[in-house]
Amino acid sequence: MLRESSTYEFRGTPLPTGAFVHGILAFETGHCFGYTPQRRDLCLNTMATSESIPTTEQSTGCANCSSDLHGGYCHLCGEKKNHGHDLTVKHFFLHAVHEFTHLDSKVFATVRYLFTRPGFLTQEYIAGRRSRYMKPLALFLIGSALYLLVGSFVMLSPFDVHQLSKADKRGQLDAAWTKLAEKKKVPKEVIIDRVQETMHKITTAALLADVLAMALLLAVLFRGHYFVEHLVFSLHFMSFTYLASILASPLYAFRTPATWQSIVLTVAVSTAYVTYLVIALRRVYGEGLGVSVLKGIVSYAVTQAAMIFTVIVAFVLAIIRAAKS
Numbered sequence: 001m002l003r004e005s006s007t008y009e010f011r012g013t014p015l016p017t018g019a020f021v022h023g024i025l026a027f028e029t030g031h032c033f034g035y036t037p038q039r040r041d042l043c044l045n046t047m048a049t050s051e052s053i054p055t056t057e058q059s060t061g062c063a064n065c066s067s068d069l070h071g072g073y074c075h076l077c078g079e080k081k082n083h084g085h086d087l088t089v090k091h092f093f094l095h096a097v098h099e100f101t102h103l104d105s106k107v108f109a110t111v112r113y114l115f116t117r118p119g120f121l122t123q124e125y126i127a128g129r130r131s132r133y134m135k136p137l138a139l140f141l142i143g144s145a146l147y148l149l150v151g152s153f154v155m156l157s158p159f160d161v162h163q164l165s166k167a168d169k170r171g172q173l174d175a176a177w178t179k180l181a182e183k184k185k186v187p188k189e190v191i192i193d194r195v196q197e198t199m200h201k202i203t204t205a206a207l208l209a210d211v212l213a214m215a216l217l218l219a220v221l222f223r224g225h226y227f228v229e230h231l232v233f234s235l236h237f238m239s240f241t242y243l244a245s246i247l248a249s250p251l252y253a254f255r256t257p258a259t260w261q262s263i264v265l266t267v268a269v270s271t272a273y274v275t276y277l278v279i280a281l282r283r284v285y286g287e288g289l290g291v292s293v294l295k296g297i298v299s300y301a302v303t304q305a306a307m308i309f310t311v312i313v314a315f316v317l318a319i320i321r322a323a324k325s
Contacts, residue, residue, distance in 0.1 A: 110134040114240055119280030122233045126284075136235040140242075144207050147242035154249045158311045159203045161196040161318075180323060191322055198318035206310045211238050213306035214299065221295050222285045233284055241273055274300050 062069050064079035072081050110133045113120045121133060134142075151160055158164065165173050174188075181188040211234045218230035245252075251265055278296035282289065 106132065106134055110139060111243070114139075114236065114243070117283075118240075118276045119233070119236075119283035121236050122229070122280070122284050125232050126229055136232045136239075139239045140207075140211065140235045141204075143239040143242040144204070146246055148203060150246050150249050154252050159199050159206070159314065161192055161199055165192065176319075180319075184323070194322035194325055195315075195318045198321045199314060202314050202317065206314045207238070209310050210303065210307050211235055213310075214238070214303045217299055217302050221299065222287075225285075229284075233280070237277060237280060240276060244272070245269075270300070 061067065062074040062077065062079050063082045065074060065077045067074060067076045069081055073079065074081075110121065113124075113133070121136075124130065124133060125136065148159065151163070165177070168174065177188045177191050181191045184191065211231070214234040214237070215227065215230040218233060219225070219227055222230070248269065274296055277300055278289075278292050281287070281296050281299070282292045285292075287295070
């Protein structure tokens, strides 16, 4: 029988119980079969050191969700394992540089493929390759924000009331502002500012409504796909139109409404957008050229009609709110 003492001695060195039992198992399994002084020392050294071998993996809790961490990141929430050097200036600077260069590469890749390969970003999203590009909604929000910003200087955005008033050569809008101002007994500029403020608040919702309208139309034209596929396609296409309009803004700056130059520019831009849309539809949905051209023209025409309708609704709502305020 084994002694009940918690330690055993070898050459004056105390051995823990676990190590002693581990040595016995080594003898029983044949690791020390064939007694020699060398094998004896080897087995007894094993007995002396085996107690320090961990039997379970050490883990620490996630600082965010308190779940066990088995690696550099939490498998549940994605939180990075906390280290003491995370708060050093050197680590903070290196992390900032990494985030900036990583974001810069994502933006560059997204914009490059958006302009050079119509429909490619939607293909990549559907295939699950998403981390290397900007998210479709983020791209859309940034593109639409830049579009509205540039549109405040160049006549691009139909949501800019001041630009619409300047472009109204017949003076109908100015007469409407004057009449409403007299009714509310406030200056005309106050009415225009109120309408513009409301337009600013509902612009993003109106632009998203255009995306939703296009996605619904694509769901009707291309059956057998998830609705999110149509939604992502619409976000990418609308983002392209906003960014392309920004690049073409110098041409819009020198145009005069209701002239042949303006008509030619509108036709040229519309042709470019339809061509882009047809190529993107073929790449994403894989249909023939003739069918893609037909569906592309229909999609573009209906989307433009939806955009005009959205602007009218937003404009009417803004005027009604200005009249009630």
